[in-house]
Amino acid sequence: MIINWFRYASPVSFYPLAGRLARVFGVLAAALALIGLWIGLVAAPTDATQGDAYRIIFIHVPTAWMAMIVYVAMAFWSALALGLNARLSAMMAQALAPTGALMAALALWSGAFWGRPTWGTYWAWDARMTSTLILLFLYLGVIALRQSIDDPRRADRASAVLSLVGVVNVPIIYFSVQWWNTLHQGSSISLTAAPKMAMIMLTGLLFMTAAAWCYCIAASLTRVRAIILERERSSGWVASLIGIGTPP
């Protein structure tokens, strides 16, 4: 079976699909988070060095990963929006920014409350933390730049350029703990080495990561539906959808 993907580049056909997908991923996120939290907070043992404080990892690491991944996704849609002049791509980029900002804020906030009992400080200006703070500011900058431009197509282009410039920060965050001496420890999990944590802890972390993925997808698809309605409000299909005017 051949799916015509370009059909879904049109807001008219993407709107109902996004609604169905958002429901599926929303339910998945809740279920995975319940399992993940149960493993992380109940089933997993305490850590030998950090005691129970390490359990913040089950929130901290998934949100920090998603803050980076959502940014890359936002930059990807921004590049498509610039290159193809595609409306829906720009709307996807717009929809991802608040979710990414939330993830970055959660990562910094949970990190502060993890740092206090383990390192002895809420905050240090080391490379990992500073570059993550810059990531949060980039998200806020992209959102603010869009809000400050009235013409939506010009706002699309301006925020797309800023998103693309900022994407260089993502590898800096990821590799900061390898490139420089930092207070922040290195990665416990990588694709090339065996994980440095007990299997049950790793399982909980992977469940929470899957939950964070599903939440981010569900939240941004729900938001993109609102953006589609707002920006296509003068078109016939939106009018017929909400039951005013005549169907086209």
Next chain:
Amino acid sequence: MKPRARRFAWIGAGLVAVVAASALILNAFRSNLVFFFTPSQVYAHEAPQSRTFRIGGLVQQGSLERVPGTLTVHFKVTDTAATVPVTYTGLLPDLFKEGKGVVAQGTMGPDGAFHATQVLAKHDANYMPPEAQAAIDAAHGHAGAMSMPSLHEARAQ
């Protein structure tokens, strides 16, 4: 070239330019982005002489001395190649332990000791239940055997 291909070419060229610029900037700031200096770097005079900096390494086994009746502690920070004595008055973080990672902020005194104003614990990226840690310690023959991976990586560079 079609307009669409030209736009993508501009986007690609722009990204390459931004990446190249950041790489040059980061390379120029390389030494200033370091959060702490290792004892070896301190002895090689790579650390600032007269202003505040951070020193990082492992707390040497058996080096921790508490001055009775005060909050003052003396300990030695080592990267296994060089060792710097540290003096600190104040509360130590919970994870501060002999054989574990530490980052102290302060200045080098004329007596050759590092006078710290803040001491942070640096932990590694290993997570395991206490029983597993006990088994590893038993296998190694003593408790607290730990490496500080980022330190070794930093020295290897």
